[in-house]
Amino acid sequence: MKAKNAETPDSSSAAEIIKWLIAFALLAAAVVGNHVYDDMSVVIRAAGVIVLIAGALGVTALTTKGKAAIDFARESRMEIRKVVWPTRQEATQTTLIVLAVCVVMALILWGIDGIMVRLVAFATGI
The missing domain is CATH 1.20.5 (Single alpha-helices involved in coiled-coils or other helix-helix interfaces)
Structure with missing residues (x-):
């Protein structure tokens, strides 16, 4: 297991909060936009929702917990390769x-x- 760094200063935690707020705002925009623009083509709305969700995931990946989740997924993938099926x-x-x-x-x-x-x-x- 990798050693964890000590808590980051307040500026980093403020940046983390802003990143999470942006991610939630993008997800909310996907839900609200899909409802507001219900008269548009389903393909266009689906593409918009996919783009907004991808953006939210991208912003989330930049957070500390997002990076930890990505590291966990990589380590899990390496462990699955070791399994004898x-x-x-x-x-x-x-x-x-x-x-x-x-x-x-x-x-x-x-x-x-x-x-x-x-x-x-x-x-x-x-």
Whole structure:
């Protein structure tokens, strides 16, 4: 894990707040613009929403938390590359074993339920 820097001065936190406000403003503009311009073509509105969302993501990526999220995504991608995935045959065999165990357990529980119903009916005289 990488060492974290100490808290940044107030000017940086003010810049962070401004970046977040810009990102939220862009998202709000996407929602409001899509509603206000509902008489325009859907393609144009969708393109506008996509551009505004991309802009909001771009501004968010410049924040401290955005950079941390991008670093986390990169590290996660590297970890996924290290995973040894099962072969098709192993996945199929494991799936069949799980299904078989589920069926056996369902039959066992069905049988126990039937016995319990008969015992309760016998005990209550129904």
